[in-house]
Amino acid sequence: MEWNSILAFELLPKAKRWVASLPWRGDHRVLSELKVPINSVTVEPRQIQLDPQALGPTTATAAIKAHLDLLLLGLESLSGESSEAVLAAAKALNLEEYIGDRVALWRLRNANPLRRTSGEPKKVEIAEARALARVIAYLAAQQQARIRSTLEQLEAALKQELSPFRQPLVGDYLGEFISHYRSRMVDGDVRDEDSLAELALRILIELLFYSSPRGAERLWKALLNRPEMDLPASSKVGSDALPSS
Amino acid sequence: MPSLTLSQTYHQPTSTLTVRGEAPLPSRPVDGSARLPLQAIESNFECQLEIRQGETTKTLQGDSVWLKNLITVIDRYVESQLSGTPKGTFSGTAAIRPLDFISHRLTVRQGEDRIAQVDLSMTQLYDLLENLSQAAEDLPQLDKLATLPTPAWYRQPTAIAALLAGGIALVAGVGLWVSRRDPPPPPSPPQEQLTAPEAAGDLQQRLESTPAQ
Numbered sequence: 001m002e003w004n005s006i007l008a009f010e011l012l013p014k015a016k017r018w019v020a021s022l023p024w025r026g027d028h029r030v031l032s033e034l035k036v037p038i039n040s041v042t043v044e045p046r047q048i049q050l051d052p053q054a055l056g057p058t059t060a061t062a063a064i065k066a067h068l069d070l071l072l073l074g075l076e077s078l079s080g081e082s083s084e085a086v087l088a089a090a091k092a093l094n095l096e097e098y099i100g101d102r103v104a105l106w107r108l109r110n111a112n113p114l115r116r117t118s119g120e121p122k123k124v125e126i127a128e129a130r131a132l133a134r135v136i137a138y139l140a141a142q143q144q145a146r147i148r149s150t151l152e153q154l155e156a157a158l159k160q161e162l163s164p165f166r167q168p169l170v171g172d173y174l175g176e177f178i179s180h181y182r183s184r185m186v187d188g189d190v191r192d193e194d195s196l197a198e199l200a201l202r203i204l205i206e207l208l209f210y211s212s213p214r215g216a217e218r219l220w221k222a223l224l225n226r227p228e229m230d231l232p233a234s235s236k237v238g239s240d241a242l243p244s245s
Numbered sequence: 246m247p248s249l250t251l252s253q254t255y256h257q258p259t260s261t262l263t264v265r266g267e268a269p270l271p272s273r274p275v276d277g278s279a280r281l282p283l284q285a286i287e288s289n290f291e292c293q294l295e296i297r298q299g300e301t302t303k304t305l306q307g308d309s310v311w312l313k314n315l316i317t318v319i320d321r322y323v324e325s326q327l328s329g330t331p332k333g334t335f336s337g338t339a340a341i342r343p344l345d346f347i348s349h350r351l352t353v354r355q356g357e358d359r360i361a362q363v364d365l366s367m368t369q370l371y372d373l374l375e376n377l378s379q380a381a382e383d384l385p386q387l388d389k390l391a392t393l394p395t396p397a398w399y400r401q402p403t404a405i406a407a408l409l410a411g412g413i414a415l416v417a418g419v420g421l422w423v424s425r426r427d428p429p430p431p432p433s434p435p436q437e438q439l440t441a442p443e444a445a446g447d448l449q450q451r452l453e454s455t456p457a458q
Contacts, residue, residue, distance in 0.1 A: 148368060155347055155366045205347070206327055208371050214378055222327035 060129035062113045062121070063229040068129060069112035071136045071210070071219075073184075074203035077176035078150065079143055089135045089142075098131035108132055113231050114185045130220060137215035144211035151208055154201065164201070174200050246270075253283055255379050257372035259297045264312070264380055266290035266390070283383045290390045292380075296363055296373065303363050305353055307338070309390040314339040315353065316377045316387075322349070323374050 060068075076082065083105050090099035099105055109115070111122035140147065150169040157167045164170045177200035182188035188196075210219045252265035266286035290309040295302050307315070314337040321334050322341045333342030338354035347367045355361045365373065381387065 151368055155368065158347060201346070205367050208367065209323065209327060209374070212371075212375055212378075218323075218327065221324065222329075225324065225328035227329065 058126055060111075060124040060126060061226075061228055062231065063226045064129055064223045065111045065122075065124050066114050066229060067223060067226060068132045068136065069109050069115070070199070070203055071207065072109065072132075073180055074177060074200070074207055075136065075139050075143065077173050077180060077200070078146055078204075078207075080176070081139075085139060086135055089138045090131070093131075093134055093138055095131040095134060098128045099135060113229075114187065116184060116186050116188075129223070133219045133223060134216045137210045137219055140207045140211035140215055141213070144208070147204065147207050147211055151204060154204075164197075173204065177203070248288070249281065249285075251281055251283055251286055253380075253383065255376040257375050259369045260372040260376055261295045262292065262376040262380055263294075264290070264292045264384065266309075284386060286384070286386070286390065288390070290387075294373075294376075296365070296369060298363075298369075303361070305355065305361055305363070307353070307355075309387055311338050311354070312377075312380070313337075313387050316381050319351075319370070319374050319377055320381075323370065 072086065075085075079085070083102055086105055087099065087101070090096055099108065107122060108124055108128060110117045111124045113121055146169075150173055153167045154164050154170045157164050157170065165174060174197050178193065178196045181191075181196055181199070206219075206222075209215065212218065247270040248267040249270050250265060251268050252263060255262040255264075264283065266283075267289045268281055268285035268287055271281070290312075292307060292309075292312045294305045294315075296305070317336040318334055318339040318341055321336075322331075325331050325334065331343055333340070335341075340352045341349055344350050344364065349365045349370055351363045351365055351373075353361055353363075384390075
């Protein structure tokens with residue numbers, strides 16, 4: 001595979017350094033400062049009574065929407081399966097109310113603010129996000145053997161100071177993930193290969209933990225604890241590009 | 246009181262956890278096919294954890310407090326990993342911290358004066374979490390299980406803090422007393438009391454302070 005060989009030659013010497021230098025932070029840029037100045041927060045009794053947000057969030061945050069889509073991207077990169085597998089899983093879990101057809105799935109995935117989609121940010125209800133989380137855990141459980149083999153190959157490669165890109169399963173997964181990411185996400189053209197590989201491997205690791213019988217619960221908890229993300233500048237401007245999936 | 250020993254083994258590809266303890270003998274005989282659940286365990290709880298690392302196996306063991314600490318630490322650590330903010334954590338007799346992208350160092354107390362370290366890969370961490378999660382589900386009474394009072398009471402963090410506070414108060418009191426009377430007293434015994442527990446607690450402090458760095 002040409003892609004693999006290029007990466008192997010270019011990145012083999014860097015592999016060890018790359019692993020050692022991986023920053024211990026989330027794959028999203030965490031907001032470093034408050035977006036709203038403290039003195040601008042005012043409490044008006046009338047607003048509290050009328051604003052449903054005061055009772056708790058009813059829609060998924062940008063970080064949750066983005067992460068759900070990235071986990072699906074990871075699963076897709078591992079198995080090559082597309083939306084059919086997601087719809088079949090939703091049906092098996094009786095979640096057709098939320099993910100009943102391709103259009104519904106397209107809307108949920110394209111709510112990811114990192115997507116090259118047009119228009120205003122799309123809302124995803126908490127119940128829809130939770131349904132998607134259950135589907136992801138279900139699909140991860142189905143693919144557990146492959147997830148685990150890929151991860152074991154990665155661990156063995158790093159132990160022997162070999163490039164992860166040269167391992168068949170890991171190399172294929174990384175190639176697929178990076179290619180999908182580049183074509184679908186607004187910052188796909190500007191993020192370097194190493195940063196995308198890091199993101200892909202983090203997603204792979206997470207999928208192993210979500211492949212457990214307790215995976216859905218674990219994923220939902222992790223999503224709720226995930227810090228809000230700082231969007232790339234290009235995602236804040238609507239693009240006219242067609243949705244890629 | 247007559248009792249029955251119950252045990253359960255949890256298997257994952259790289260780790261095996263065995264828990265056992267004693268339950269009071271049921272007043273009515275249990276039929277052959279039925280088994281008492283682990284929830285019936287009330288005393289003499291112990292566990293053994295085996296972690297396979299290639300050709301070798303590392304074996305760790307402990308009581309209910311040890312297992313509870315391990316469950317808490319691993320659960321909290323994985324939670325931090327999955328929420329995108331991985332960080333080292335500790336609880337009582339167990340601690341874990343990241344070594345690099347996919348490796349983690351688990352440090353646990355073994356007996357009175359020994360600590361053990363095991364480096365875990367991601368798949369080993371997953372297997373360990375699965376075993377511990379299952380055991381936690383089967384043993385909801387883990388918090389309340391009776392454990393024998395440890396002779397090394399002075400190694401407990403709270404005991405160390407209390408002893409240090411008491412020692413300081415005593416030294417201060419002696420100082421005050423000395424400042425009011427003559428002649429000067431002989432070397433103060435409370436200082437010995439103050440230093441001895443510190444030295445004994447060094448292991449605990451190392452265990453707790455290392456991962457937090």
